[in-house]
Amino acid sequence: MPRPQNRSQRRDTPLTPELIIEAALRLSDSEADLDRLTVRRLASDLGVGAMTLYSYFRSKEEILDGMADHVLGRMTLPDKPDADPAEALRTVGRAFLTMMREHPSVVRLFASRVTDSRAALRGAMEAVLQRLVDAGIPGPTAVRCYGFLITYAIGFASYQAPRPWGRLDGQDDAEARRQRSHFYAALPIDEFPQVVGNAEEVAELASDSQFEAGLSAYIEATVRALPDRA
Template identity: 30%
Template sequence: MASKGPAAGEGTGKDSGSGDGSAPRSGSGDIQRTIELLWDTGRRPSRGPRPALTLDRIVEAAVRIADAEGLDAVSMRRLSTELGTGTMSLYRYIPGKAELLDLMLDRVQTPADEPEAFDGGWREAVRLGAHEQLALYGRHPWLLLVNQARPVLGPGTIGSLERMFGRIRPMGLRDPELLSVIMLVDGYVTGVARSHVHAVEAEQRTGLTDADFWQAQEPQLTKAMMSGRYPQMASLSEDTFGPDFDHFTFGLERILDGLELLVSARSSGTTGAGPAGPVGSVGSAG
């Protein structure tokens, strides 16, 4: 998603990717301007008619396009068509695609209203957070394509972290450990979601369903299993690779079981953990 400059209708001098085929990146635009836009701290005109176009409308339209057609479909020119305005008009509100991406990321990660305090216990809190994140990737699969090693934190992302820290505070762990819990679950959910998205994309790209794909390999795989060279694989039950087993829930519950051992050890006065290592990104996935 390299920028080509306003004259080309594609962005400013900085882009949301590297221009070399690598993943689009958060935090790759004008950071100070992005912060102003995220937190609404920029200067506003005090006079004149109310503009027909707003930053909210631009961001909402960009998210809508990305959800329907993928992140590559989002361009300043496409947005101008979607919003019924001139391309150059967009630059009165946002410098370019890099800053727009950061606003999109923060918008989709804004948590829904929680009318009352969560009291389901820390284990249910982690479970709920994992399912909420999986649903987020289902609604916005393009999130998985963004390198968020350097997220620009806005009210949406901060609000999401605020909620999660509040929900898991009863674990009784140190703050860096609570952050590590969030990162652990984030990494697990992201991996599962990415595998699902890749499977969907493969079917769309090739026209082959999963069933067709594996059926094409069945004759050779049957011969391999009968050769005696792979006794462990040949002895697996017929339902091993079937669709009925819930791998996501199984893995998540094992993570929760491990965390429960730690929480129990802490509550009983034993250490239950080694020294913490370096802390990575607190943004969503990528």
């Protein structure tokens, strides 16, 4: 009687570094927890032995670097040209936040790792800077804008991720926000007079409207300081 094949023996798709990185992103994004991503678990998901992965990547650290480079290198911006510097800044800020949301696990990677990958630098830095410069923002100012927008998006995505009442994508999210507002409103008013009195607004701190408010304030200040292009 033939022995049953294990997952690695049944594997039909050839293994590649790209396939490994995509699987690592899928696993980590499903739980938004990099600590639970291990070489052994990744190998099991791919249907191979752990030692097979070590023939492609020397360590988990290399896999994490590959994940960050993969996401950064594939960052996309809308094809529609921007009408002015304000629109370009808003386009970039929203694109950064979208990237963080699509891959919530790598927010930690961006906050803790530095990449030297040319693909990553082209996708998430050079293209962004060129977008801002093309809109009329001087190079040095564009660099500072880049720094603010990516760190703002990282920080906001990190804050919003564990707060399901932040995004209003459906009825469940609206209910979660209502419940959170009630939680703040029910705190002892003698201890938390401001929180209780502004319970609905406090529940909005993780909302998309809060992100847009901060983005708009930065854009207004930045555009006001730009040299006159007339």
